Amino acid sequence: MDFAFTDEQMALKKQVIRFAGHEIVPRCAEHDLKSEFDRKAFKRLGEFGILGLHFPEELGGSGADVVTTVLVGEALGEAGVDGGLALSYGAHTFLCADTIFAHGNDEQRRRYIPKLASGELIGCMGLTEPGAGSDVAAMRTRAVKKGDRYVLNGSKIFITNGPIADVAVVYATVNPAAKHAGISAFIVERGTKGFSVGAPLHKMGVRTSQTSELFFDDCEIPAENLIGSEGEGFLMAMQTVEWDRSALVAPFVGAMSYALKKCAQYASERRQFGRPIAEFQAVKEKLARMKIFIEAAKGLIFRIAWCKDQGRPLNHLEAAVAKLFIGDWSLEPANAAMSIMGGYGYCHEYEMERMFRDGRLAPIGGGTSEIQKMIISKLM
Amino acid sequence: MDFDFNKLERDLLSKIEEIIKDESLPNPDISRHAKPNEIALVLRAWLERLGNSGFLAEPAGPGRLAAQLELAHRSPWLALASDIGSHVLCDLISRHGSDEQKKAFLEPILKGKKIAAVAASETLSGSVQKTMNTIAVKNSGGFLLTGAKSTVSLGPMADIIGVLGQIKEGMALFLVDRGQPGVEAGDPLETLGYRELCTCPIALHDVIIEPERIIGPFDSSKVDLLQELRTAWDQVMGAVACGTMRLCLDQARAAADVKRTHGKPPAGYQSVRFSLAEMLTLSQTAEILVLRAAWAAASGDPQAASLGLCAKVFATKNACEVADKALQIMASAGYTKPNPVERALRDARLGTIMGNTSEVAQMAIADNVLERF
Numbered sequence: 001m002d003f004a005f006t007d008e009q010m011a012l013k014k015q016v017i018r019f020a021g022h023e024i025v026p027r028c029a030e031h032d033l034k035s036e037f038d039r040k041a042f043k044r045l046g047e048f049g050i051l052g053l054h055f056p057e058e059l060g061g062s063g064a065d066v067v068t069t070v071l072v073g074e075a076l077g078e079a080g081v082d083g084g085l086a087l088s089y090g091a092h093t094f095l096c097a098d099t100i101f102a103h104g105n106d107e108q109r110r111r112y113i114p115k116l117a118s119g120e121l122i123g124c125m126g127l128t129e130p131g132a133g134s135d136v137a138a139m140r141t142r143a144v145k146k147g148d149r150y151v152l153n154g155s156k157i158f159i160t161n162g163p164i165a166d167v168a169v170v171y172a173t174v175n176p177a178a179k180h181a182g183i184s185a186f187i188v189e190r191g192t193k194g195f196s197v198g199a200p201l202h203k204m205g206v207r208t209s210q211t212s213e214l215f216f217d218d219c220e221i222p223a224e225n226l227i228g229s230e231g232e233g234f235l236m237a238m239q240t241v242e243w244d245r246s247a248l249v250a251p252f253v254g255a256m257s258y259a260l261k262k263c264a265q266y267a268s269e270r271r272q273f274g275r276p277i278a279e280f281q282a283v284k285e286k287l288a289r290m291k292i293f294i295e296a297a298k299g300l301i302f303r304i305a306w307c308k309d310q311g312r313p314l315n316h317l318e319a320a321v322a323k324l325f326i327g328d329w330s331l332e333p334a335n336a337a338m339s340i341m342g343g344y345g346y347c348h349e350y351e352m353e354r355m356f357r358d359g360r361l362a363p364i365g366g367g368t369s370e371i372q373k374m375i376i377s378k379l380m
Numbered sequence: 381m382d383f384d385f386n387k388l389e390r391d392l393l394s395k396i397e398e399i400i401k402d403e404s405l406p407n408p409d410i411s412r413h414a415k416p417n418e419i420a421l422v423l424r425a426w427l428e429r430l431g432n433s434g435f436l437a438e439p440a441g442p443g444r445l446a447a448q449l450e451l452a453h454r455s456p457w458l459a460l461a462s463d464i465g466s467h468v469l470c471d472l473i474s475r476h477g478s479d480e481q482k483k484a485f486l487e488p489i490l491k492g493k494k495i496a497a498v499a500a501s502e503t504l505s506g507s508v509q510k511t512m513n514t515i516a517v518k519n520s521g522g523f524l525l526t527g528a529k530s531t532v533s534l535g536p537m538a539d540i541i542g543v544l545g546q547i548k549e550g551m552a553l554f555l556v557d558r559g560q561p562g563v564e565a566g567d568p569l570e571t572l573g574y575r576e577l578c579t580c581p582i583a584l585h586d587v588i589i590e591p592e593r594i595i596g597p598f599d600s601s602k603v604d605l606l607q608e609l610r611t612a613w614d615q616v617m618g619a620v621a622c623g624t625m626r627l628c629l630d631q632a633r634a635a636a637d638v639k640r641t642h643g644k645p646p647a648g649y650q651s652v653r654f655s656l657a658e659m660l661t662l663s664q665t666a667e668i669l670v671l672r673a674a675w676a677a678a679s680g681d682p683q684a685a686s687l688g689l690c691a692k693v694f695a696t697k698n699a700c701e702v703a704d705k706a707l708q709i710m711a712s713a714g715y716t717k718p719n720p721v722e723r724a725l726r727d728a729r730l731g732t733i734m735g736n737t738s739e740v741a742q743m744a745i746a747d748n749v750l751e752r753f
């Protein structure tokens with residue numbers, strides 16, 4: 001066993017932390033307060049090479065391996081980038097672009113990946129529906145083939161980047177009776193007739209990511225926008241789980257490192273009863289609990305990333321363990337971080353309040369903690 | 381990066397798996413009424429087998445830790461008892477002993493021929509102890525060692541005891557034979573768990589120590605023997621905690637599937653299934669953390685000390701949690717003696733106390749964090 005990162009990986013991580021710290025983090029608070037997407041920051045992520053990091057160079061990426069990609073996600077969080085921008089990046093790169101890259105044909109890849117990698121286009125992925133959240137097979141959005149076109153009808157909800165996306169990977173069923181086996185994936189471009197998006201939802205956290213409904217009302221798309229074959233959509237959605245359990249949750253772990261740094265600095269400066277609060281055992285214990293969570297979580301996400309780099313099929317049990325641990329066991333240290341900051345922790349000026357809100361998504365998004373427990377108990 | 385075990389590590393694991401299956405060895409699930417001499421017989425048989433296979437002499441690292449964890453999965457007390465000598469005491473000897481001392485003292489322990497104990501704690505000394513009340517004074521041939529140790533695991537059955545004591549120039553490790561005149565092991569204390577360790581007080585009265593049995597003394601600003609000892613204990617307790625979690629999971633899963641005359645088996649209920657899922661999550665997370673900490677320590681990673689503490693706190697705390705959940709699933713069957721989960725729940729409670737206590741460890745983790753930022 002060897003848990004070391006290479007020197008190049010560590011150097012890149014440092015570079016990302018420096019870049020994000022200078023160029024992105026100073027803009028986060030304002031955008032969060034206004035619940036606004038930070039288009040400039042997103043574009044900078046593209047220019048820096050982060051949005052397309054793991055895609056091959058000929059498609060505008062850098063050909064990075066999965067461990068490096070996850071490390072960069074962690075670095076964004078560790079730099080202090082807000083959970084909303086990190087989620088926008090995650091949904092764009094891993095849920096949308098990577099599905100086209102992994103399952104699309106050459107034409108689809110050439111058409112979309114370079115522009116998604118640079119940030120010229122923004123992507124989203126629509127799976128969840130009002131009546132099909134945890135129970136994906138209950139999907140009602142229909143796709144009916146008519147000659148050389150598919151006609152989509154139905155709606156999606158909670159779609160990250162929905163209001164701003166240029167390209168959507170949309171799951172719809174071609175055969176509701178077949179349940180999972182009927183689910184298929186399609187590429188739908190903004191501006192397509194019959195495709196509209198709802199107003200951004202007001203959310204507790206990850207507010208700089210724009211979330212909305214997607215509506216399909218006799219939305220006609222060319223048949224070549226089908227990704228892979230009919231009925232393969234469920235497997236594609238499941239494959240994004242690998243990214244979901246590593247790259248998408250990595251910023252949450254990074255964010256806890258950022259919170260730890262902020263709390264440690266604050267605890268050293270803040271004096272009460274004649275001494276820095278860092279000298280009180282109750283405060284130190286909280287810092288320790290945050291640190292323990294971070295170290296425990298890192299092992300889980302990099303295990304999934306490393307296995308993906310080895311080309312191994314996803315171990316669903318390990319993936320669910322990672323998601324459950326980061327979702328549920330992050331709540332207590334996040335709460336500890338708030339407590340260390342006292343009243344300031346509750347105020348928007350000190351990022352802790354935002355991080356607390358952002359972090360609360362971890363046990364919900366991409367499969368709730370309860371669903372992870374279902375998976376684990378079934379597979380164990 | 382490599383999350384797989386390499387060939388050497390895999391071989392070590394298979395070696396231990398083979399030994400665990402060996403039916404010629406006595407069953408380590410000994411009765412709670414067993415006497416120290418009966419326990420010693422079981423322990424000796426296992427130590428010899430572990431020693432002959434070369435396992436006890438394996439260097440620390442993820443492979444050794446994984447094998448230790450597997451042994452703890454079979455029997456937490458046996459894993460702990462074997463590690464007291466081969467890991468905790470031998471670590472100190474190999475790090476600080478002279479070549480002659482290593483030759484004389486390491487081999488019998490690592491070959492499994494001698495049971496070893498470590499005597500550090502003293503009554504009222506507490507976790508922050510820096511010096512010892514066990515004192516050695518010079519006499520003609522060597523030193524005379526006098527003092528009282530409060531809790532020495534394997535005390536009544538150990539052949540050799542590593543005693544921490546004080547010489548004028550600093551703290552030293554004295555390698556004492558239990559049979560030496562002046563060494564008196566008291567009756568085993570009644571303990572919540574790990575009764576098989578027969579933890580007892582040991583009194584030392586003018587025990588003659590030849591110079592070749594003294595390692596040190598050390599200037600405490602340069603070598604902190606007590607801290608080194610706690611670090612070694614932490615690694616042992618982390619591995620044992622992970623093994624305990626596996627053991628409890630096995631038991632709880634089996635119990636959850638037992639059919640009932642009325643209604644469904646426990647696993648038919650979502651809350652039982654979810655509890656099992658939480659147990660597995662804690663167990664897997666702890667294992668990776670403990671393995672990573674062992675790797676960090678073996679490879680000289682600058683964050684090794686802090687990572688080791690994180691691993692110890694996490695694994696030992698959650699071993700209690702997992703054992704408790706297992707007992708809950710087993711319900712009255714779990715609450716009844718003898719059964720491995722009832723025992724594991726009591727045993728696991730030692731983990732957060734032995735070595736650096738959870739509290740001391742957390743303060744050290746926080747100090748490290750505060751220093752870095």
Ligand SMILES: Cc1cc2nc3c(=O)[nH]c(=O)nc-3n(C[C@H](O)[C@H](O)[C@H](O)COP(=O)(O)OP(=O)(O)OC[C@H]3O[C@@H](n4cnc5c(N)ncnc54)[C@H](O)[C@@H]3O)c2cc1C
Nearest residue numbers: 091125126127128133134158159160365366367368370371
């Ligand atoms: C900010 C945000 C961004 C999102 N982005 C996207 C996106 O880009 N694309 C996308 O497709 N989706 C997205 N989602 C949707 C997300 O994946 C779903 O919210 C999630 O899968 C849960 O579905 P639900 O909200 O419908 O909850 P429900 O499935 O209705 O669950 C409600 C509660 O019931 C519990 N529950 C359900 N079934 C069981 C069971 N069998 N046993 C025990 N408990 C159960 C759940 O755990 C939960 O506690 C996003 C959500 C949020 C909040």
